[in-house]
Amino acid sequence: MTMDIDALQSPAELATALGSGGYIASEEVSLALYLARHLQKPLLVEGPPGVGKTELAKAAAAALDLPLIRLQCYEGVDEAKALYEWKYGKQLLYTQVLKQQLDRILGDSSGLAASVEKLHAMDDIFFSERFIEPRPLLKALQQEEGSVLLIDEVDKSEEEFEALLLEILSDYQVSIPEIGTISARRVPLVILTSNQNRELSDALRRRCLHLYIPFPGMEQEIAILRSRLPDIAQQLAAALAAFVDRLRQLDLNKQPAISETIDWARALLLLHANSLDREVVLSTLNVLLKHQADIDNVADQLPQLLPPAP
Amino acid sequence: MEAELVGFISALRRAGLPVSSDETLAAAESIRILGFDNRRQLKSALSLVLAKTEPDKQRFSECFERFYNTGATQGVEANPQVETRRQEDQPPQAISDQGLTPSLSNLLQASHEQLRLSVQQAGENAGVENIRLFTQRGVFLRRILQQLDWPELQQKMLDASQGAPGRHPRLADMQNLSANIQALARDYIDRQYALHGQPRSAQMREQMLMQTRINQLDPGQIASCRKLVARIVKRLTRHFKRRKRYYRRGMLDLHTTLRHNMSNEGILFKLRWRRKHRDRPRVFVLCDVSGSVRQYAELMLLFVYSLQDILPRAQCYAFASRLENITALLKARGDIEQAIATTLRRIGGGATDYASALDDFCREAGPMLNRNSVLIVFGDARNNHGDPSLDTFHRLTGKAGSTYWLNPESHFLWNTGDSVIADYARDCDGLFEASTLEQLEQFCEYLLRKTL
Known part of the structure; x- marks a missing residue:
């Protein structure tokens, strides 16, 4: 189990590499990735929905030039979906195909005990790595060049599943009863994300580095907009970011996320809007806000939220 | 490092x-x-x-x-006079350090940073990190100063000032040193107190809150208690939520296994297990909210409300002179404190009447009680010498699986005056004193252990 220390020598270089892939990383985010890589520890990312937690993993995979392996968690995700499953069909097919072989092998053994003895040897053939269907967790360990393993929305899974993750997170290995322990060929960079729907266990937290990504500041949001939509004018980007920032101060059912800001900016570009005025905002508010109550609420307060007309 | x-x-x-x-x-x-x-x-x-x-x-x-935050940059600035003076007095040793001990004359020549380090060293020797209370600051200040030749310095300053002004060439230096050392030591102790003492005294305060009788707490302390309850409940929830799944897997379910493996020509690749269905207990809380036990009742209701996650089917009844089902009121996820205050205001007045409360309860909840229900009564069993209605209570406890009585009074007061707790206790599976937060917590843990 070895891992090269990347050519990326500092958090700043990593931030640049992420930036060239279109992900504007704050100092803390790039530091977190850098440390996770060098300490060989998983990174648990928390924050409100839509601040780019999943995007971070994708950007990291691109920046480190590693394959991204993703496990989407949901209620009921289990060993068979996350770790490995036996290829029952293949096992069955092989036993059928090899039936005659079996008859021949077992034919010359005298008595039940001898046959069973011979069958015992077969067990190991049918329960070997060749008959294992690797699921994301195992697949990530098997990558020769290493990988970025994204365990997305881990808070959606049950507590039992968290316990299952502990072995892989601390030792980068999985134990399969029939085979033994499979260790990582190269330590993957593991990123877990959570929307805090449920408190994660202390055991899981203890094994990870913990990064909290809040909504971005205005400067950062402008940078993100300009990076994602190179066509956007600086002035419009600034006005958009300021407006969204003000929205986030309001008591809304759902705060607008970064991805929604980008969608909104894209909509405004399509409409050839050069500045934010009342009509444009009113007609496109549904791109930004996803609850009718929020839309009504913001529409009422629009005069205070919009910058005064020049 | x-x-x-x-x-x-x-x-x-x-x-x-x-x-x-x-x-x-x-x-x-x-x-x-x-x-x-x-x-x-x-x-x-x-x-x-x-x-x-x-x-x-x-x-x-x-x-x-x-x-x-080393503190050297904050608040305690190097006294500029010392620095300027040193430059004027070339070389400093030339002026006689007459009668000064070597360590004192070292201190006099030390830079501000060196002085700060000396104070820190003295502080470590004095064990300042063991500070617990705000009032201990004086003691530690004295201990630090003593290590820094403070008495001698004061003595020398006294001697020098008694002579004609300006007679001792280093009087001003000594005065500066004295002021600097004091300021640095005070600052060091304050930081150590903030770092080590405050958390410790917070722990002590918490312990005090847990162990003080609830009716002796003032409103501010009750507010802190609510935070404590939230923390206790979080711990209990975490512990017992996991527990309820322990016994889920049972024996091999042959029927389902055969059915699931039919596509494999009946070869048993995938095994299916029987799941044990366990009926979850239903908790009924009967809470006295009359004036005498009001403060206790508030925290008790807060506990019941907060345990919703693990006891979702709990039913809550409050009574003083009449009885009311307040489950819906508590469950309406709003301001819980407001809900409790409303309850106490509406029902809390009037004298306690256990007989009518038990009769009402029997009528309302009686049909729902079975061997799977747990009945918890919270009250001081002081019925103003009225009829305790023991028959009704006996009937209720007979129907419920188990019955526990929580008495917020100190056990020394049980069965004195109009208290008839002993009569009720005969029909209960357990009688507990619940006059402090700690006892309430212990009971909740006991209850969850027994029922979940």
């Missing part, structure tokens, strides 16, 4: 962050990788490694600022 990191981590632990040794190692490793130069980066890195929740990050940040 190691010593400093270990010191910082013990400060974090005292502030309530559960830092494990593995995390300590990771912290040391990240310092090795990143170096000490960039303070902001160091803080972010340690926060990533050591603080694992949002509130923890906040606490970490406060603790970091206190620990790594």
Whole structure:
């Protein structure tokens, strides 16, 4: 189990590499990735929905030039979906195909005990790595060049599943009863994300580095907009970011996320809007806000939220 | 570096962050990788490694600022006079250090930074990190000063000032030194108190809240109690939520297994297990909210409300002179304190009447009671010498699976005056005193252990 220390020598270089892939990383985010890589520890990312937690993993995979392996968690995700499953069909097919072989092998053994003895040897053939269907967790360990393993929305899974993750997170290995322990060929960079729907266990937290990504500041949001939509004018980007920032101060059912800001900016570009005025905002508010109550609420307060007309 | 990191981590632990040794190692490793130069980066890195929740990050940040703020730059400025004087007096030794001890004359020549280090050293020798109470600051100040030749310095200053003014060439220096040492030592002690003492005294305060009789707490303390209840409930929930799944898997379910493997020509690749269905207990709480036990009732109701996650089917009845089902009121996820206050205002007045409360309860909840229900009565069993209605109580406890009585009075007062607790207790499976938060917590834990 070895891992090269990347050519990326500092958090700043990593931030640049992420930036060239279109992900504007704050100092803390790039530091977190850098440390996770060098300490060989998983990174648990928390924050409100839509601040780019999943995007971070994708950007990291691109920046480190590693394959991204993703496990989407949901209620009921289990060993068979996350770790490995036996290829029952293949096992069955092989036993059928090899039936005659079996008859021949077992034919010359005298008595039940001898046959069973011979069958015992077969067990190991049918329960070997060749008959294992690797699921994301195992697949990530098997990558020769290493990988970025994204365990997305881990808070959606049950507590039992968290316990299952502990072995892989601390030792980068999985134990399969029939085979033994499979260790990582190269330590993957593991990123877990959570929307805090449920408190994660202390055991899981203890094994990870913990990064909290809040909504971005205005400067950062402008940078993100300009990076994602190179066509956007600086002035419009600034006005958009300021407006969204003000929205986030309001008591809304759902705060607008970064991805929604980008969608909104894209909509405004399509409409050839050069500045934010009342009509444009009113007609496109549904791109930004996803609850009718929020839309009504913001529409009422629009005069205070919009910058005064020049 | 190691010593400093270990010191910082013990400060974090005292502030309530559960830092494990593995995390300590990771912290040391990240310092090795990143170096000490960039303070902001160091803080972010340690926060990533050591603080694992949002509130923890906040606490970490406060603790970091206190620990790594050396204080030399804050508040205590080097006295400029000392510096200028030193330049004028060339060389300083030339002026006689007449009668001064070597260590005192060293102190006089020390720079501000050296002085700060001496104070820190003296503080460590004096064990200032063991400070617990605000009032101990004086003691530690004296201990530090004593190590820094304070009595001699004062004596010399006294001697010098008794002579003609300006007679002793270093009087002004000594006065500056005296002021500087005092300021530095005070500052050092304050920082140590903020770092080590405050969390400790917070722990002591919590312990006091847990063990004081609830009706002796003032409103401010009750507010702190609510926070404590939230924490206790969180712990209980975490523990018992997991417990209820323990016995889910039963024996092999042959029928389902055969059915599921039909596609494999009946070869049993996938096994199916029988699941044991366990009926969850239903808890009925009968809570006395009359004036005498009002404060207790508030916390008791808060407990019942907060345990909703693990006791979702709990039914709550409050009574003084009449009975009312307040489950819906408590469950309407709003301001729980408001809901409890409303309950207490509406029902809390009037004299306690156990007989009518039990009759009402029997009528309302009686049909719902079965061997799977747990009945909890919370009250002091003081019925103003009225009829205790023992028959009704006997009938209720007979129907319920188990019955527990919580009495908020000290057990020395049980069965005195109009208390008829002994009569009721005969029909109960358990009788507990619940006059402090600690006892309430112990009962809740006992109840969950028994029922879940």
